[in-house]
Amino acid sequence: MALTSLKKKRRIQIVALTAVALVISTALIGYAMRDGINFFRSPSQVAEEPPAPNEVFRIGGLVEEGSLVRGQGETISFRVTDGGASVPVTYTGVLPDLFEENQGMVGTGRYVNGTFEASEILAKHDETYMPKEVVDALKEQGVYQESAPES
Template sequence: MTRKQRRLTIIGCSLAVLGIAAALVLNALRGSIVFFSTPSMVAQQHIAPGTRFRLGGLVQPGSLVRGKNLAVKFEVADGTAKLPVTYKGILPDLFREGQGVVAEGSIDSSGVFRADTVLAKHDEKYMPKEVADELKKTGHWKTDYSDYGGKSGGAVASEANAQAGQGATR
C-alpha cells in the first residue's frame, strides 16, 4: 500500500467513526431537544416516573395552594389537559395564576409533577413562542398584538435581544 493510499484509508476511517459517533449522540438526544412538554404532550408520551423534563403551560386559575415551609401546589394547563405540580421553594416574583410557567422536575408514581425549578414569564405581554403556538393550536390563548406591531411575544423578545446585542436599548 502506498503512502497516499494509507493516508486516504486513515482519513476515510476517521470520517466514518466521526459520522457514527455524531449519529449516536443525535439519536440519544432526540427526546431531550424539546425545551419543554405541555400537559397534553405528557399524557400522549406516557413519560415514565422519575424521568426529568420541563413542563410548560399556564398556571390554572384557582389552583394555587400555599403550604408550610414554602411548599406550593398548583396545576399547569394547556387548554386540553392539566397536570398537578408541587414545588418547595421561593417562587419567582412574576409567578401568578393564569400566567405562563415552565417548571423543571419529574413525575412521581402518583402522576404529580415534582418541580425543583420554576420559571415565570418576564413581563405581562410576553409568552414563550412555543407555549403561545401550542395554546393557539388548541384555541385557548388569544391576545392583542397591536402593542407589538402584530408580532408575537417571542418575535418581540428576539428583536429586543438582537438590538441589545448591537448596543441599542429598549
C-alpha cells in the same frame, strides 16, 4: 509503482482513521448532551401519554385559577393547564416574582405518580412575553388570545 501504491494505501488509512475519529467524537458529544436536552410537553400531551418517572422534561401553560396552594415551608402546589387538560405541579423553592394564577409558566422536572415534580419554575418576564411552546400549545387548544399592542 510500489511507491504510488504505498502513498495510496497511506492516504486510505488516514481517511479511514479520520472517519472513525469523527464517529467516536460525535457519539461522545451525543452521550454527554443526553441529560441536557429537555423536551417540551403541553399538559394535554402529558395527560394523553404520561412520560416515564425518570424522564426530565419541560411543561408549560397557564397557572390554573384557584389552584395555587402554599404548603409548609417553601412547598407550593398548583395546576398548569393549556385549556384541554391540567396537570398538578409541586415545587419546593422560591417562586419567581411574576408567578401568579392565570399567567404563563414553564417548569422543568419529572412526572411522578400523576404529579409533575418541578425542579425549576420560570414565569413570563413582562406583559407581552410567553414562551413559543406555551403559545403553540394554547393556540392548539383554542385558549390563546393575542394581546393588543400597547402604543
